[in-house]
Amino acid sequence: MAERIDEEVQVVYKNPKPLFGIIKRRPKYDEEGHLIYYKKKKLFKYNRVNRSFGGDLTMFAFLLIAGAFMAFPLVYAISQSLKPLHELWLFPPNLIVKNPTFKNYIDLFNIMSNSLVPMSKYLFNTIFITLVGTLLRTISASMCAYPVSKRQFKGKNFIFQIVTLSLMFAAPAATIANYIIMANLGWIDTYYAILIPALGNSTAMYLVKQFIDQFPDSVLEAARIDGAGEFRIFWQILMPSIKPAWMTLIVFAVQDFWNMGSTIFIYREELKTLAYALSQIAAAGIARAGVSTAVSIVMMIVPVITFVITQSNILETMSTSGMKD
C-alpha cells in the first residue's frame, strides 16, 4: 500500500464522493493539500474511519435480533430453573416463569449435603484441576509457541507441521490408545492422567503461535540488543503484548476443565469432579426435573465469570497496543 504514487492519492482525496448523499460537510485540507479529517455522521462515538450511520444502525439491529435467538435457550433454562413443580409441567408452557422460586436450587443443595462423599470434596477437586490444568496448559503452550514462531533452530518447521497435523485428528478418536499409555505409565486413577497431558495441548500452542506471528520482530531485536535474555523477553515483552491470545486460552481451558465430568481415567469416588457429581444428581429422571435445570445453571457460573473477566481484560489491552513494524 505504501508504494502507491502520490498523484493517485490526491485524485482520490481531493474529490471525495459522498456515499448515498448522507455527507454534506466539505472535506478539510491542510496547507499542503492533504486531507485532514473526513467527518461522517456516526452512530457510535468512537474513532474509526470508513463507517456510515445507516450501516452501523442496520448492523446493530441485526446483532440484537440474532442475539435474542442465541440467548433464547439460555434465558429459557434460567426461567425453567426458577419454576415451581406445577409450572414445569404446565400446558401450554410459560416461556417466562410466573411464580419464581428458588426451590429447585434449595433442593439441589439439600441433595448435595446428603451425598456419600462430601460435596466440598468434589468442589475442591474441580477447583484444583481447573486451576492447575489451566495454568499448565497456558504457560507450556505459550513457552513452546515463542521459539517456534520467532527463533531459528533445526526442526522448527517440523514441530509446527506436526502440531498442525494433530489438530486435524479428532481427539476422541485417540481415546483407546491414550488409555493404553496411561495404563502403562501407572497413571490410571490419579490426576497425572488429566494434568500432565494439559502441558501438551496442540490447539493452545497453535493458537498462541498465530498471535505471536503478528508481533513485530523489530521489538524483539531491540530488546536483544538492549541485553534482555530470552526469558525476560518472553515474560516482560511478549506475554503482555499477546494478552488477548492467552486470555482466550484461559477461557477455553477453564471451560474444558470445569465441565470435565467422568473420564475413563478416574475411578475413585473421592477423586471425581463436581460436574460428575451434579450430573449424577440430575440423572434421576422426572423426579429431579427441576433440580437438573438448576444443575446446568450452577455449572455455568464459573465459566461465565471467567469469560466476563477475561473479555474485559482483552478490551483493556487493545487500547494500549499500538506497536508496528
Place this chain on the structure above:
Amino acid sequence: MKNKTSSLAKKKKFENLDLIVFLGPFLVTFFTFTVLPVFISLFISLTNFNMLEMPEFVGLANYQKLFLNDDIFATALQNTFILALVTGPISYIICFGLAWLINEVPAKPRAFLTLLFYAPSLSGGFGFVWQLLFSGDRYGYINGLLLNLGVITDPILFLKDPNYMFGVCVVIVLWQALGTTFLTFIAGLQTVDRSLYEAAAVDGIKNRWQELYFVTLPSMRGQLLFGAILNVTGSFGIGSVITAVFGFPTTDYALHTIMHHLDDYGGVRFEMGYACAIATLLFVISFTMNKLFQFVLGRIGK
C-alpha cells in the same frame, strides 16, 4: 582467537539449553499423549484387539471389512459428509460474520454481545431445552404451537422421524457453532493494527466492505486458518451434540456419524482394532478436507 570461539560455542550451548526449557514440557507431553496415540491406534487398526487378550495381527482385514462389508459405515460416512458440508461452511461464515459485526460495536455493548453469542458454548449441556422444544408429543413446544395454530393435526416426532431429524440437527449444530472459532476471531480482530485502517483510508479504501476484504481478512490470516482447521475437524468429528439430543443410536441410523460408529465399536463392542481403523479413516478424511479448505483460504485478499 581460540578463546573467542570457545566462548561462542559456550554461548551456543547455552542458547540450546534455554530452548530445551522453552520447548521441553510441551514437546515431551505432546509427543507422548498426542502423537504416540495416533501411531498406536494406527498399529491397533491392523490387529484384532479386545483389550483383554493380546492383539492379533490381521493386516488390512479391518479396512477391508470397513469398506466392503459394513453397510452402516457407508450410512455413517454419507451422513457425516452431508452434515459437515452443510453445517461446516455455514457455521464458519456465521462465526466470522458475527465476530466481525460485534467488533464494529463500541467496547461496552461489545462485551455484552460477545457474552450473549458465546453463551451456548459456555453452558455446554442445554440438551434438555432442545428436547423440550422438539419433543414428539403434544407437550413439545413446537408441536403444541403448531397444533394450536391448526397447522398440523398429529404431533410430529421431530427427534425420531428421519424426515425431520436432519433439519432439527442442523439448527442445533448451528446454534452451538459459535465456540472456539468465534472467540478466536474476536480476539484476532482486536489485535489487527489500528493504524493499518487509517493508512488504508488514505490509500483510498471507501467503506467497511473494502476494509474487510483488503485489510481485516489478510491481517488475521493466522486466526482464519486456525478457525478453519478446528471447524473442519469439528464438522467431520460431529457426534456428541447429536447423542445429547437425539440419543444413541438414532432411528434407522438417520444421524449415525463416523464418530458414533467409532463409539459403537470402541466403547460398546470393544472391537478396538476395528474402531481404530475407523479413527484412522476419519483422520484421513479430515486431513484431506483441511488441505482443500486451506487452499481456498490462501487466496483471500491477494
